[in-house]
Amino acid sequence: MITRKSDREIDYMREAGRIVAETFAELASLIEPGITTRELDAVAEKYIRGRKARPAFKGLYGFPASICASINEEVVHGIPGLRKLKNGDIISIDIGAEINGFFGDSAATFPVGTPEDRVLELVRVTREALDAGIAQARAGNRLTDYSNAVQTFVERWGFSVVRDYVGHGIGSKMHEDPQIPNFGFPGRGPRLEPGMTLALEPMVNMGGYEVVTLADQWTVVTEDGRPSAHFEHTVLITENEPEILTRL
Amino acid sequence: MKAERIRPGQVVISRAGRDAGQCYMVLSLYGFRVAVADGVRRRIQNPKHKNVKHLRLVADPDPEWERRFGSGERITDADIRRVLWVLVEKEGCQ
Numbered sequence: 001m002i003t004r005k006s007d008r009e010i011d012y013m014r015e016a017g018r019i020v021a022e023t024f025a026e027l028a029s030l031i032e033p034g035i036t037t038r039e040l041d042a043v044a045e046k047y048i049r050g051r052k053a054r055p056a057f058k059g060l061y062g063f064p065a066s067i068c069a070s071i072n073e074e075v076v077h078g079i080p081g082l083r084k085l086k087n088g089d090i091i092s093i094d095i096g097a098e099i100n101g102f103f104g105d106s107a108a109t110f111p112v113g114t115p116e117d118r119v120l121e122l123v124r125v126t127r128e129a130l131d132a133g134i135a136q137a138r139a140g141n142r143l144t145d146y147s148n149a150v151q152t153f154v155e156r157w158g159f160s161v162v163r164d165y166v167g168h169g170i171g172s173k174m175h176e177d178p179q180i181p182n183f184g185f186p187g188r189g190p191r192l193e194p195g196m197t198l199a200l201e202p203m204v205n206m207g208g209y210e211v212v213t214l215a216d217q218w219t220v221v222t223e224d225g226r227p228s229a230h231f232e233h234t235v236l237i238t239e240n241e242p243e244i245l246t247r248l
Numbered sequence: 249m250k251a252e253r254i255r256p257g258q259v260v261i262s263r264a265g266r267d268a269g270q271c272y273m274v275l276s277l278y279g280f281r282v283a284v285a286d287g288v289r290r291r292i293q294n295p296k297h298k299n300v301k302h303l304r305l306v307a308d309p310d311p312e313w314e315r316r317f318g319s320g321e322r323i324t325d326a327d328i329r330r331v332l333w334v335l336v337e338k339e340g341c342q
Contacts, residue, residue, distance in 0.1 A: 175278060
């Protein structure tokens, strides 16, 4: 069931979203060659807890850290560890926070140093694909109008959209209905209504769209080993323009 | 090192929860969860949400089904029932 949030619930989600966005701002300045993903995780957890919120991923279905940190060919759910970032890497960071029982969820991919031009293009296209999708996330549209906008944008640049993993509703639970594919035909799925809150998250691969899970049971990587980028925002459907709750 | 891969279009068996032993088709993965349906009690419009660790693959991936999910083709509950019905005897699905 897709829930529509009340004004008070939306205020809580705005607060959770703001904390997530501020956490990204904290991390952005630290991302440089030599830092480990575990250090980034510690900074994020400290910041979120300092804002009297809770890192939403920690312990969620057994996930061991506060952020997901996925480097290069890792698509999502990378576990922070002792791996150091190198010049030319890209790192996708996914952060969730909960406050007053409501959640915010966002992800972004950062270049480390100076990656190759095509890799930077992958990052830019993924970010812009999310923007193109969000522009379709308006009351009256169907869910897959978003999906189609993302896929069309991404494939125009010669990249591919991950099929296996999709976005999700969000609110008083981290993962709510509906599931939101980032590909497919337009004009299908439920009609969007004001008050719905959605975590829209295209994952875009430089090569093929196939992904596999590593033996740690969490880290999802591209099957062909080529890089992948991931952007996500928590978005509120309104009568007018969609409101991005996880952007400062 | 690659683990077994659970992906849309595959048939899985629940190994934890009240539905342990029940077979489903995977519809999508989101966050850390998996949306599954059996076409009867759990339909596409009302899928069951499972932790990926509480599922086990029961059949080899069918390229045709992977293609159908990958291309965004419409899948119906009847399609799912047809796939699962074949596996009831072969794989011991409930």
